Amino acid sequence: MTFSAFFIGVGGEGVLTSAVMVAEAAHAEGHYVRGVQLHGLAQRGGSIPTEVRFGSEKELFSPGIMQGDADLIMAFEQLEAVRATHYASKEKTSFVIEDNPFMPVYANLLDMPYPKLPEIVRRVKPFAKNVMVFNTAYLAEKEFGNAVLGNTMLLGAAIGAKLLPLKSQSFHAVIKELAPRMVKENIMAFDRGVELGKRGK
Amino acid sequence: MSVLAPANSKTVLLGNEAITRGALEAGVGVVACYPGTPSSEVPATFSRIAKETGVYFEYSSNEKVAFETAAGAAWSGVRAMTAMKHFGLNVAADSVGPVAYVGVKAGLVVMVSDDPNGWSSAQSEQDTRYYARMFRMPMFEPANPQEGLDYTKKIFDISEEFEIPVFLRTTTKVSHSIGTVKVGRYKKPNRKGKFKKDMQRYYNLRPNLQKMHRAIDAKLEAIQKKYSKNFTTEIKGSGKTAIICSGVSYEYAREATVLLGLKAPILKLGMTHPMPDKELSAFIKNKDEVLVLEELQPIIEEHVTQLAKAANPKLVVHGKDLLPKEGEYNLEKVLPAVAKIFKKKCPDFAARTKKEQDAVKGLPPRKPVFCAGCPHRSTFYAVNKVFPKDTVWAGDIGCYVLGIFEPFEMQDFIVSMGASLGIGHGISCVSDQEVVAFIGDSTFFHASLPGLANMAFNNCKSPLVIVMDNSVTAMTGHQPHPASGFTGMGDPVKKLSIEDICKELGAEVRVANAFSQKDLVSKLEELKKLKGLRVLVSRGECRLFTKRKLRKQGVDFPVFEIDQEKCKKCGVCTDQFACPAIVEIHEKKGDKPTYWINPDHCWGCSVCMQICPYGAIRAGVRKK
Numbered sequence: 001m002t003f004s005a006f007f008i009g010v011g012g013e014g015v016l017t018s019a020v021m022v023a024e025a026a027h028a029e030g031h032y033v034r035g036v037q038l039h040g041l042a043q044r045g046g047s048i049p050t051e052v053r054f055g056s057e058k059e060l061f062s063p064g065i066m067q068g069d070a071d072l073i074m075a076f077e078q079l080e081a082v083r084a085t086h087y088a089s090k091e092k093t094s095f096v097i098e099d100n101p102f103m104p105v106y107a108n109l110l111d112m113p114y115p116k117l118p119e120i121v122r123r124v125k126p127f128a129k130n131v132m133v134f135n136t137a138y139l140a141e142k143e144f145g146n147a148v149l150g151n152t153m154l155l156g157a158a159i160g161a162k163l164l165p166l167k168s169q170s171f172h173a174v175i176k177e178l179a180p181r182m183v184k185e186n187i188m189a190f191d192r193g194v195e196l197g198k199r200g201k
Numbered sequence: 202m203s204v205l206a207p208a209n210s211k212t213v214l215l216g217n218e219a220i221t222r223g224a225l226e227a228g229v230g231v232v233a234c235y236p237g238t239p240s241s242e243v244p245a246t247f248s249r250i251a252k253e254t255g256v257y258f259e260y261s262s263n264e265k266v267a268f269e270t271a272a273g274a275a276w277s278g279v280r281a282m283t284a285m286k287h288f289g290l291n292v293a294a295d296s297v298g299p300v301a302y303v304g305v306k307a308g309l310v311v312m313v314s315d316d317p318n319g320w321s322s323a324q325s326e327q328d329t330r331y332y333a334r335m336f337r338m339p340m341f342e343p344a345n346p347q348e349g350l351d352y353t354k355k356i357f358d359i360s361e362e363f364e365i366p367v368f369l370r371t372t373t374k375v376s377h378s379i380g381t382v383k384v385g386r387y388k389k390p391n392r393k394g395k396f397k398k399d400m401q402r403y404y405n406l407r408p409n410l411q412k413m414h415r416a417i418d419a420k421l422e423a424i425q426k427k428y429s430k431n432f433t434t435e436i437k438g439s440g441k442t443a444i445i446c447s448g449v450s451y452e453y454a455r456e457a458t459v460l461l462g463l464k465a466p467i468l469k470l471g472m473t474h475p476m477p478d479k480e481l482s483a484f485i486k487n488k489d490e491v492l493v494l495e496e497l498q499p500i501i502e503e504h505v506t507q508l509a510k511a512a513n514p515k516l517v518v519h520g521k522d523l524l525p526k527e528g529e530y531n532l533e534k535v536l537p538a539v540a541k542i543f544k545k546k547c548p549d550f551a552a553r554t555k556k557e558q559d560a561v562k563g564l565p566p567r568k569p570v571f572c573a574g575c576p577h578r579s580t581f582y583a584v585n586k587v588f589p590k591d592t593v594w595a596g597d598i599g600c601y602v603l604g605i606f607e608p609f610e611m612q613d614f615i616v617s618m619g620a621s622l623g624i625g626h627g628i629s630c631v632s633d634q635e636v637v638a639f640i641g642d643s644t645f646f647h648a649s650l651p652g653l654a655n656m657a658f659n660n661c662k663s664p665l666v667i668v669m670d671n672s673v674t675a676m677t678g679h680q681p682h683p684a685s686g687f688t689g690m691g692d693p694v695k696k697l698s699i700e701d702i703c704k705e706l707g708a709e710v711r712v713a714n715a716f717s718q719k720d721l722v723s724k725l726e727e728l729k730k731l732k733g734l735r736v737l738v739s740r741g742e743c744r745l746f747t748k749r750k751l752r753k754q755g756v757d758f759p760v761f762e763i764d765q766e767k768c769k770k771c772g773v774c775t776d777q778f779a780c781p782a783i784v785e786i787h788e789k790k791g792d793k794p795t796y797w798i799n800p801d802h803c804w805g806c807s808v809c810m811q812i813c814p815y816g817a818i819r820a821g822v823r824k825k
Binding site: 011012023027031032034035038046057058059061062065082083102104107114115124127 | 459
């Protein structure tokens with residue numbers, strides 16, 4: 001069984017690091033890993049997609065996820081969730097969305113209003129088996145004084161909600177390797193996310 | 202993800218990192234590159250690990266110099282490598298051709314990354330495989346990170362064995378894909394060499410040239426004979442319908458057959474020049490129909506069609522009849538083509554696409570923008586104030602290409618590194634229009650010096666040249682250039698002075714602080730009145746780069762805020778300046794907006810404070 005996870009957010013906001021954590025955790029659990037990490041222009045505040053796939057070497061080949069074939073979509077910015085619908089389908093895709101609006105300058109420039117959260121969920125629903133929204137950036141700021149930890153917390157939420165078939169312990173180990181300067185905070189944020197995921201909000 | 206993972210362990214690597222590891226395992230001693238996406242992580246990784254591993258690494262001023270540096274090392278007996286994006290090879294090509302004729306002593310690998318789809322803001326989709334044919338150099342194409350490592354390691358040997366430089370070609374989804382990789386062992390490389398004079402060998406003029414031509418063809422023939430089998434993978438299957446592919450298309454072919462439950466015969470080419478003719482002919486001999494999967498041009502397809510004339514004249518060859526030449530492949534493009542020739546059912550991807558388009562209808566796009574605090578935004582804003590709307594904005598390659606988007610729309614054309622000067626000059630030669638040519642600091646050293654010298658030399662009315670000096674090659678990840686003050690190995694070095702060079706060329710030069718509208722406007726006004734070669738160096742460090750430096754030192758930026766009493770809601774800061782940190786909020790539809798600076802996104806450049814017509818923006822206090 002191949003598991004395909006799609007990560008989307010705004011360039012420079014730590015989406016890539018979150019995706020790398022998932023890839024490393026999957027690797028640590030003995031999975032064969034493939035995926036896509038686009039670099040370059042995408043970092044300049046544009047919407048940045050990253051893909052991670054894991055499973056068996058005998059079945060998994062393509063680095064990129066096929067249209068409608070993602071098992072999980074993690075949106076680190078709520079509006080970007082809608083742009084990930086290409087990879088989603090009613091049959092198999094769960095959305096985990098961070099309630100954290102980052103208004104693109106084009107909302108003003110082109111006079112296209114930034115939609116409110118219920119509108120975003122309404123647009124995503126036809127492509128989703130399951131939509132979960134968490135306010136992890138807000139909680140991370142409130143509880144740890146650092147909104148960036150919301151990303152790790154959101155990963156924890158996906159684990160807690162059993163939407164990402166990997167173990168918490170694998171992430172603890174990966175955090176030590178990838179975020180050596182803030183191990184304790186990241187692990188606490190991750191565990192807090194697991195708790196949120198179990199509760200479902 | 203560790204490029205320096207212990208020998209014989211498994212790790213997850215980016216394609217470019219795996220290639221770097223492969224080069225290390227091959228004992229590469231010298232690596233020289235100009236950064237270019239999608240190949241940039243090869244030099245970026247070497248830059249990080251060079252000292253630790255004993256490799257000499259440099260960021261060269263352009264790809265031609267980088268290639269020449271690597272060739273000089275290889276001629277002196279030290280294994281060398283260069284990596285570049287597809288356009289980089291156009292710059293380097295002048296030297297690559299002759300070096301291929303002369304050959305090398307130690308292994309020389311030239312990595313070139315093509316970018317179908319133009320993810321990296323490429324100005325055309327170029328298929329580098331034609332270069333291999335033109336220069337008669339062997340070309341190898343890995344399909345995934347594991348092959349990236351294995352091929353790189355192996356082809357250093359082949360290059361050395363046949364004394365010929367070799368191409369390693371990737372496309373975006375090989376360079377920028379991750380995969381589980383089993384690594385081998387690396388040791389300290391040999392970095393000491395000696396150039397041995399040998400006129401017989403290096404004399405590439407007539408009549409030796411013809412002899413060399415014959416020799417290089419003989420080398421290719423020998424490589425084809427010896428290595429075709431090693432670089433060809435056959436997946437056995439049943440039936441008379443089959444797939445031939447190379448590069449990342451192989452990954453799509455394999456997964457497509459898994460998804461469709463097929464036992465299809467697949468032949469994968471790891472060496473695409475010279476092609477494995479014997480293996481290809483044997484493979485197509487007993488087939489009725491083949492589908493050739495390759496991104497961009499139908500090079501393998503045409504070759505197979507040619508081989509089939511002798512091997513199997515009745516063979517039906519599919520490829521670009523079912524798949525596009527433009528853009529990159531992915532599963533939803535490959536799966537329907539495979540399903541079609543194997544007569545299987547496939548999901549209707551096109552019907553779904555319509556629904557997806559409806560889902561995003563009316564939503565604001567998130568195109569890339571100048572970062573908050575970017576000096577380029579400030580420069581474009583000032584230039585826009587000083588010059589009339591009908592000014593010709595000659596564009597170039599760097600972060601400032603983003604000036605093409607709203608609200609600036611100040612890159613009328615974008616051609617290649619340095620072309621803003623040449624084309625701007627050409628327009629000035631025939632038109633009375635004002636021309637402003639934008640050029641970056643890294644681009645200045647890469648390809649602008651000949652353009653500037655030409656303008657100085659051919660004393661006609663010239664464009665106003667604006668050097669957008671943000672101190673590093675920002676677009677590809679803050680690599681140093683000759684005016685940055687540090688090398689690719691992190692050593693401090695004297696900065697070259699862009700203004701001194703321009704003055705030496707006889708230009709009227711002004712240097713402005715890119716974060717000061719007043720300074721920019723007054724210097725632009727001055728230059729506008731002058732004639733001849735005029736250069737404004739607009740200097741302001743890339744804010745992202747400054748931010749990273751300050752963060753390491755534990756220092757925070759200032760932050761700016763809007764005085765709601767003074768704000769007249771004119772919208773200049775959002776509509777004309779368009780800083781992503783400034784947000785326009787409408788509580789309800791039709792309500793008057795509120796403007797707010799998001800402190801999490803403000804990097805304290807202060808330019809919004811300078812452009813606010815009502816003095817409503819002021820320095821604030823950053824929350825700890």
